[in-house]
Amino acid sequence: MDGIKNSQIQQIQENIAYQIEKMNFLCNERRKKSHQVITEVAKKMEISRENELANQALTDALLNSMASLIDYYYMYCFMKLGLKSENITKVQYRPINNNYIQTSSSYKEKGCRPSIGFIKEQFDKKITEMSNLELSDIQSLYIHDYWHAFFGEAISKFLLKVGLLSDKFKFEYTSEGFKINNLVKKYHFYMEAFYCNELYSNGAKYNIYLDINNCLKHNIVPYLQTEITNFDDKLMGFLFFNFKNEDSVFLKKGLLKSIVDLDYDELRKILNKLSANEKCSHQDPDIKSLIDIHLKVDKINGYVSHDNARLYFFVDEVLIAKSKDATFVDAVGSLNQTLRSLIEDIKRGIELDLSEFD
Incomplete structure (x- = not known):
């Protein structure tokens, strides 16, 4: 195989x-x-x-x-991530844009779709409380993990759709640092050049x-x-x-x-x-x-x-x-x-x- x-x-x-x-x-x-x-x-x-x-x-x-x-x-990236051959026709480029981040997010803003600013605010609160670190320290020591985690829900939505993940995105902090699904990390490194959103617009x-x-x-x-x-x-x-x-x-x-x-x-x-x-x-x-x-x-x-x-x-x-x-x-x-x-x-x-x- x-x-x-x-x-x-x-x-x-x-x-x-x-x-x-x-x-x-x-x-x-x-x-x-x-x-x-x-x-x-x-x-x-x-x-x-x-x-x-x-x-x-x-x-x-x-x-x-x-x-x-x-x-x-x-398609190449998804195959490198371990995609099963029978799911290859499910793969098509989708930009991680504002709309996709908003519809993928678990953070809900009362009465409306959550703004990117609101999602970031809630995420920053979660990641600092979880790690007991200042945001500046996280972005200095764990800058890649910060973005892996921030985009994790949006990335996981793609990975779930094609069968590469079986559960929604979760991450945690231990004495060894942040624990984040490795497939999410790989996806981010492969595709970050194509992101087009309010916070990360390399692919505009x-x-x-x-x-x-x-x-x-x-x-x-x-x-x-x-x-x-x-x-x-x-x-x-x-x-x-x-x-x-x-x-x-x-x-x-x-x-x-x-x-x-x-x-x-x-x-x-x-x-x-x-x-x-x-x-x-x-x-x-x-x-x-x-x-x-x-x-x-x-x-x-x-x-x-x-x-x-x-x-x-x-x-x-x-x-x-x-x-x-x-x-x-x-x-x-x-x-x-x-x-x-x-x-x-x-x-x-x-x-x-x-x-x-x-």
Whole structure:
């Protein structure tokens, strides 16, 4: 049986290698078409429908390949965790986002779904009372165990669903430190690069483009829009995924939807404060997460377009623009950098040695 399972893990690893190869191929082919389309727009030439269609189709294929690569990596990790082969079709990438943490939590806030802040407050109280340690000491001495335990309920929900665990998540503190299920620890180390929540948002960039791919697969085509912009007297060409405000109904609840739904004037106030190094906050937990961790402005070039019609900002290195009636997500430089980071994170995950938890 071990031989068969090792063979299946090897097969998935080969599929991951193929997806990376395919993504590189698609990127190279798309680069040619994107350059042709941008050049036609910049020189005010007649737009070739063939180039335009090829560029869109290659971009669609690239998004789909990215999502498949993450799914394959997710399967690889679950097989390494000991998943039975007959349960492999139950495995599909699910982000540990605010919503998933809230619905997985045993902490109940009176009259409403528990906020992330409430869950953390209750968890911090539990872990300090259990260990009789100050929170600062726990986060200094046991920082990994802190997050293993905090995300334990959400992780366990995944592991229970596919038969890797038989009971809900529990942890305790002994003279030797925190006792936490080793499968939960392994999952966290394999998947932390993809978390996208108010407290741990390493995977914000991945989830933005995964949200775009989900929209493409299930609802509408996020068409590309070519734009030529003047930066420091230099013309620069961009391709953006274009989401009109009313397109929000086609997006699943998540990071991208929160950005599309965010009011232009409200965003302008937030960016103004960030540009002036002032503190700001927001009621929406997804936007609060952006502000606290990943929302950035270009303090040299500014965040407002020359015609005062658009706001420019970055979310986890992804360039995004917003007008009164639409949101634009960079489909070239930021997407390419995100794909490079994805390949690095997946290769790093495959090379992890977690034998200490066996």
